[in-house]
Amino acid sequence: MNGFLSINRFVAVLVKEFLQMRRDRMTFAMMIALPIVQLLLFGYAINSDPRHMPTLIEMNDTGPVSRAMVSALSNSTYFDIQRPIAGASAAEKAFRHGDATFVVTIPPNFERDVIRGDRPKILIEADASDPTATGGAVAALSGIVSSAIGQALPGAVADLAAGPDPFGVIVHRHYNPAGITTYNIVPGLLAIILSMTMIMVTAIAIVRERERGTLETLIATPVRPAEVMAGKILPYVLVGFVQTAVFFIVARLLFNVPFDGGLGGFIIGLNLFIVVNLALGFLFSTVARNQMQAMQMSFFFIMPSILLSGFLFPFAGMPGWAQTLGTAIPATHFIRIIRKVMLKGATLPDLWPDMVALTAIMAVVTAVALFRYRQTLD
Structure with missing residues (x-):
């Protein structure tokens, strides 16, 4: 058939797309897994009328x-x-x-x-x-x-x-006698913004270098995996500081959100949170084959960070299994830290439990990222 529509050409393109989808297994898996995860989280974990x-x-x-x-x-x-x-x-x-x-x-x-x-x-x-x-x-x-x-x-x-x-x-x-929702949402928003930008930017940047061939050049040098990881992460730590400074200026000027706690404890928690998110981005870059997959993996991680961290829904009102998953998410602990500091006037001793949790998560993620990077070198 040589008219405007050829069944043979249409079928050929259709088969080609299915073959391409089969080759890109990670993207296909995320297309299937993402709706399932959303269904489970919204159906079982999210509760707008928290009990217990x-x-x-x-x-x-x-x-x-x-x-x-x-x-x-x-x-x-x-x-x-x-x-x-x-x-x-x-x-x-x-x-x-x-x-x-x-x-x-x-x-x-x-x-x-x-x-x-x-x-x-x-x-x-x-x-x-x-x-x-x-x-x-x-x-x-x-x-x-x-x-x-x-x-x-x-x-x-x-x-x-x-x-x-x-x-x-x-x-x-x-802490919030007037029940102003902004006082609860705005502090937690910093954790979500840092998670989204730090993880995605790091993962995409490293995958882009691999696609361009510059990462192979770096691998050929005597630089060790830990040195590569530190060198890739530290510049974005400064970017995280700039984002945080801008955030606080806007939160104070536009929303009048208080900051009643100690600055020292908050800075320690901020550093831990930024580093653990950058380490997650580095880990994702060792798994993703291209920039699209790196972005997809970042979004796949951000979604439970928003839903299970206590950012939008009360953490204590979620079922036990959802709280267990939420405890393994770095944003959960940083949201607690920033809300304690900004609204409750917390000092360093009040923040230790969440700082210990962030340190443990950072150690595990860093170890796995270095292991995966060594496999990449091999």
């Missing part, structure tokens, strides 16, 4: 009414009662370290004051640096209090059922 938020209790009264209130909080599924604490300093420390989303304080002589009709107050303190994590639980408090009253009234205080609530609840939101 870590909650600490300061029990200054252990009577039946107090126990009924704690039981009602636990039964609501919003609060995961973990351990008792004592004193306001312990609550503040738990918030700074990220060990608790809520702290419930039941005052002394609580049951006695309920029976007398003095309407005592229960204090519920919330880490409002992430308004999404606390909004649903705070909104459900009125129903939880009614449930606690229903559990406690059959007994010595049953005659109070006809009157007003025998006790009240005071909610104190720490």
